[in-house]
Amino acid sequence: MSAVLLLLSLASAPDAFGQNLFCLCGCAQTVASCPHPNCAEYDPARGVYGKKYLEADVAAFRAEGRSTDEILDGMAEKYGERVLTIPRAKGLGIWAWIAPALALLAGLGTVVWFLLRERTAPET
Amino acid sequence: MIEAGRAALAFALGANVLGLLLAWRARNGEGRSTAAAGRAQEATFLGILAAVLLLEVLLHARDFRLAYVWQYTSSTLPSLYTTAALWAGQSGSILFFTLLLSGYGVVARRFSLYDRGDLVPGFLLSYGVIQLFFLVILTGFENPFATHWDLQPRTPPIVPNDGMGLNPLLQHPAMAIHPPILYLGYTGTAVPFAIALSALAHGRLGETWVRSVRRFVLFAWLFLGVGMLLGGRWAYEELGWGGYWAWDPVENAALVPFLVATAFLHSVMIEERRGMLRIWNLVLVVLFFLTAIFGTFLTRTGLVTSVHAFAQSDIMPPLLALLVVATVASVALLAKRLPQLRSRERIRSLASREAAFLFNNCLLLAMAFAVLWGTLFPVLSKAATGAEISVGPPFYNRIVLPMGASLLYLAGIGTLVAWRKTSGARLGRAVGLPFVAAVLAAGLSAAVGARGWLSIATIGGAAFLLAATILDTGAALRIRRTAGGGPWDLFRSNPRRYGGYVVHLGFALLALGIVGNAHQSKTSLTLAPGETSTYGPWRFHLREVTEDADAHRDEVAARIAVEGVFGGTAEMAPRVLLFFAGTDREQPLTEPAILHQPWGELYLVLLSAARDKASVEVYVNPLIHLFFGGGALMAFGTLLGLLPPRVAAPTTGTT
Numbered sequence: 001m002s003a004v005l006l007l008l009s010l011a012s013a014p015d016a017f018g019q020n021l022f023c024l025c026g027c028a029q030t031v032a033s034c035p036h037p038n039c040a041e042y043d044p045a046r047g048v049y050g051k052k053y054l055e056a057d058v059a060a061f062r063a064e065g066r067s068t069d070e071i072l073d074g075m076a077e078k079y080g081e082r083v084l085t086i087p088r089a090k091g092l093g094i095w096a097w098i099a100p101a102l103a104l105l106a107g108l109g110t111v112v113w114f115l116l117r118e119r120t121a122p123e124t
Numbered sequence: 125m126i127e128a129g130r131a132a133l134a135f136a137l138g139a140n141v142l143g144l145l146l147a148w149r150a151r152n153g154e155g156r157s158t159a160a161a162g163r164a165q166e167a168t169f170l171g172i173l174a175a176v177l178l179l180e181v182l183l184h185a186r187d188f189r190l191a192y193v194w195q196y197t198s199s200t201l202p203s204l205y206t207t208a209a210l211w212a213g214q215s216g217s218i219l220f221f222t223l224l225l226s227g228y229g230v231v232a233r234r235f236s237l238y239d240r241g242d243l244v245p246g247f248l249l250s251y252g253v254i255q256l257f258f259l260v261i262l263t264g265f266e267n268p269f270a271t272h273w274d275l276q277p278r279t280p281p282i283v284p285n286d287g288m289g290l291n292p293l294l295q296h297p298a299m300a301i302h303p304p305i306l307y308l309g310y311t312g313t314a315v316p317f318a319i320a321l322s323a324l325a326h327g328r329l330g331e332t333w334v335r336s337v338r339r340f341v342l343f344a345w346l347f348l349g350v351g352m353l354l355g356g357r358w359a360y361e362e363l364g365w366g367g368y369w370a371w372d373p374v375e376n377a378a379l380v381p382f383l384v385a386t387a388f389l390h391s392v393m394i395e396e397r398r399g400m401l402r403i404w405n406l407v408l409v410v411l412f413f414l415t416a417i418f419g420t421f422l423t424r425t426g427l428v429t430s431v432h433a434f435a436q437s438d439i440m441p442p443l444l445a446l447l448v449v450a451t452v453a454s455v456a457l458l459a460k461r462l463p464q465l466r467s468r469e470r471i472r473s474l475a476s477r478e479a480a481f482l483f484n485n486c487l488l489l490a491m492a493f494a495v496l497w498g499t500l501f502p503v504l505s506k507a508a509t510g511a512e513i514s515v516g517p518p519f520y521n522r523i524v525l526p527m528g529a530s531l532l533y534l535a536g537i538g539t540l541v542a543w544r545k546t547s548g549a550r551l552g553r554a555v556g557l558p559f560v561a562a563v564l565a566a567g568l569s570a571a572v573g574a575r576g577w578l579s580i581a582t583i584g585g586a587a588f589l590l591a592a593t594i595l596d597t598g599a600a601l602r603i604r605r606t607a608g609g610g611p612w613d614l615f616r617s618n619p620r621r622y623g624g625y626v627v628h629l630g631f632a633l634l635a636l637g638i639v640g641n642a643h644q645s646k647t648s649l650t651l652a653p654g655e656t657s658t659y660g661p662w663r664f665h666l667r668e669v670t671e672d673a674d675a676h677r678d679e680v681a682a683r684i685a686v687e688g689v690f691g692g693t694a695e696m697a698p699r700v701l702l703f704f705a706g707t708d709r710e711q712p713l714t715e716p717a718i719l720h721q722p723w724g725e726l727y728l729v730l731l732s733a734a735r736d737k738a739s740v741e742v743y744v745n746p747l748i749h750l751f752f753g754g755g756a757l758m759a760f761g762t763l764l765g766l767l768p769p770r771v772a773a774p775t776t777g778t779t
Binding site: 020083095 | 364471508512517523712
C-alpha cells in the first residue's frame with residue numbers, strides 16, 4: 001500500500017514553483033514560505049539572493065519558453081543544487097530518493113520474513 | 125547574584141558527581157548508598173533550580189553585565205517574555221532543559237520506581253551520566269552566567285545601557301509555552317532510557333519494568349506532540365506564509381523521536397499481552413532517547429541550517445560524546461542480556477493484531493528514517509562532494525506522506541483484527557463496511573474536486589479508520605448494554621483502549637487537515653481605499669490603511685471588509701509591525717488576519733501598504749481546523765488513556 005501511494009504521489013506532484021525553490025536570503029524557507037514580505041536581500045559574495053531575484057529568473061526562463069525541468073536545471077546551474085527543494089534524481093541526488101525506499105522495503109521484507117518464520121517455528 | 129548563579133551550577137555539578145559515585149557503590153544493592161545517591165540526585169536538582177531562579181532574577185533586573193541578559197532582553201520587553209527569555213538563547217535554554225531533565229529524574233525515582241528498589245541504583249547511575257554531560261556543557265561550554273568580559277576579555281568594562289531585546293517573532297503566547305512543552309518531550313525520553321538500561325544492567329527483565337517505562341514514553345510522546353502542534357500554530361499565526369509545517373530541521377528533530385515512540389506504544393502492547401518482542405521494545409526505547417539527543421545535537425550545534433536553530437556553538441563534542449556513550453552502553457548491555465530476552469510465544473498468523481502492529485512499526489520507523497535522512501542529506505552531500513544538495517518540503521511530502529496515509533488503513537485493520545488469529549471469513553466481514561466507507565469517501569471527494577491520488581487515498585484512509593473505530597466501539601457497546609452498562613462504563617472498563625481510539629480519531633482528522641492544506645489556494649490583490657476585488661466567491665473591499673505607533677513599535681494595517689463569508693460580511697485587518705527593541709534590533713513582522721469559517725480559514729497577509737493602496741496575499745486554507753483540532757483530540761485521547769481503569773468491585777456471597 002505504502003509503495004503504491006508513494007508512486008501515485010510522485011506521479012501527481014504539484015508544479016508550484018514557490019515550493020520547488022529555497023529562498024536564499026538566509027531564512028532557510030522555501031520561496032513560498034519565506035517570512036519576509038518583499039524579500040530583496042542581495043549579497044552575491046555570501047551567496048545571498050532574496051526570493052525577488054529568484055522569481056525574476058524563473059519569469060525570465062518562462063519567457064524563453066523553457067519547461068519546468070529546464071527551469072529547475074537553469075536555476076541549479078546558476079545558484080547550485082542548494083536552491084532546489086527536491087533533489088534531482090541524478091548523481092548523488094538520486095540517493096536522497098533511493099535510501100528511504102530501500103529502508104521501507106528492507107523493513108517490510110524483515111517483517112514478512114519474521115512472521116513467516118514465526119508461523120513455522122516450534123513453541124519453546 | 126552572578127557569582128551565586130555560577131556557584132549554584134558548580135554545586136549541582138559536584139552533587140551530580142557525588143551521586144554517580146554513590147550510585148556506582150550501590151550497584152550491587154547496598155541500601156545506604158542507594159539512599160544517599162537519591163539525596164545527591166535531589167541536591168543536584170535543587171542546585172539547577174537555584175541557578176534557573178537566579179537567572180530569572182537577573183533577566184528581570186535587566187543586569188546587562190550578563191551577555192545572555194543583554195542578548196535576549198531590553199528595557200521595554202514585557203514581563204511574560206522576559207521570563208520566557210530563559211529559553212530564547214542557547215545557554216539559557218540548555219539550563220532550562222537540564223532543570224526539566226533533573227526534575228523528571230527525581231519524579232521517576234520517587235514516584236515511579238518507589239516499589240522497584242532493585243532498579244534504582246542502575247537508574248541513578250545511567251541518569252546521572254546523562255545529567256553530567258549537560259552540567260559539563262553549562263559549566264564549561266555555554267555558561268548562562270558569563271559576562272561580556274568572560275566571553276571577550278578585551279572588551280572595555282562598560283555596561284550597555286540597553287539590551288538587544290527578544291526577537292519579535294518569539295513574542296507570541298504560543299512561543300512562550302511551546303519550547304517548555306517540547307523540552308518536556310525531549311527530556312522525558314531520558315527516564316525510559318535510564319530505566320531500560322537499569323533493567324538490562326541488573327538483569328531484572330520481568331514484566332513490571334515495561335509498565336513503568338510505557339507511562340513515561342507516553343508522557344514524552346504527549347509533550348512532543350503538543351509541542352509540535354503549538355509550534356505549528358505559532359508558525360501559522362506569526363510567520364505569515366499560510367502554513368504550519370515547513371519540514372524544517374528543528375521540526376524534523378522533534379518528529380523523529382515522536383514517530384519512534386509511536387512505534388513503541390504499539391509494540392509494547394504485544395509484550396504486555398503476550399510477552400513477545402522484548403528485544404525490539406528495548407531497541408525502540410533506546411532509539412527514542414538517541415533520536416531525541418541526536419535532534420538536540422543537530423539543532424544546537426549549527427550542523428544544519430534551520431529557521432529555528434540556535435547560533436553555532438562549541439557544544440558538539442560533549443553532545444557527540446553523550447551519543448557515543450549511550451549507544452555503546454545500550455548495545456553492550458543488550459548483547460549481554462540477549463539470552464534472557466528471547467520470547468517463548470510465537471506469532472501464528474499474518475491476520476492478527478500482532479502482525480498489524482509489526483507492519484505499523486515498520487512504516488513508522490521508515491518514516492522516521494526518511495525524515496532523518498532528508499534532514500541530514502544536505503550535510504552528507506556537502507561532506508561527500510563539497511556541494512550541498514538541499515532537501516525541502518516537496519521531498520518529504522512525496523516520501524513521508526504516502527507512508528502516513530498507509531498508516532490510516534493499517535490503524536483501522538489493527539483495530540478490527542483480534543489478537544493471535546482472525547479467520548479469513550471474519551476478517552472479510554470486519555473489514556467490509558470500513559472498506560465500503562473508504563471507497564465512498566474517496567469517490568465522493570474525487571467527484572467534488574479533490575486533487576491528486578494521495579489526497580484521495582488519504583481521505584479514503586481516514587474514512588476507513590473512522591468507520592473501523594466506530595464499528596468496533598459500537599460492537600463493544602452492544603455487549604456492554606446487555607450487561608446493563610452504558611458508554612461511560614465501557615470507557616472506564618478500559619480507558620487505555622478507548623483513549624487510544626480517540627487518538628486514532630484525532631489522527632484521522634489531522635490527516636484530513638493535511639489533505640486540506642494540499643488544496644490551499646492563494647492570490648495577490650492590490651487595492652486602493654474604497655476599491656473592491658474578488659477572488660473565488662469572496663469580495664474584498666479595502667476600507668482604509670491605518671497607522672499606529674507606541675514606544676515599542678510602528679504598525680500599519682489594512683482594514684478590509686470581506687463579503688461572501690458565512691454570516692455575511694466580516695472585517696479583517698492584516699498588519700505589518702516594526703519593533704524597536706533595544707539597541708539595534710528593528711525587524712518587520714507580518715501579522716496575518718485569520719477568519720475562521722466552518723469549511724476552513726481565510727488568511728490575509730499584508731505585503732505592502734501606503735496611504736493610497738495596499739497589497740495583500742489571500743490564502744484559502746480548507747479544513748485547516750481539522751489539522752489543529754485533530755492534534756488536540758490526539759492529546760485529549762492520550763490523557764484519557766492515562767486514567768486508571770475502573771476495577772470491578774469484588775462480589776460477595778456464594779453462587
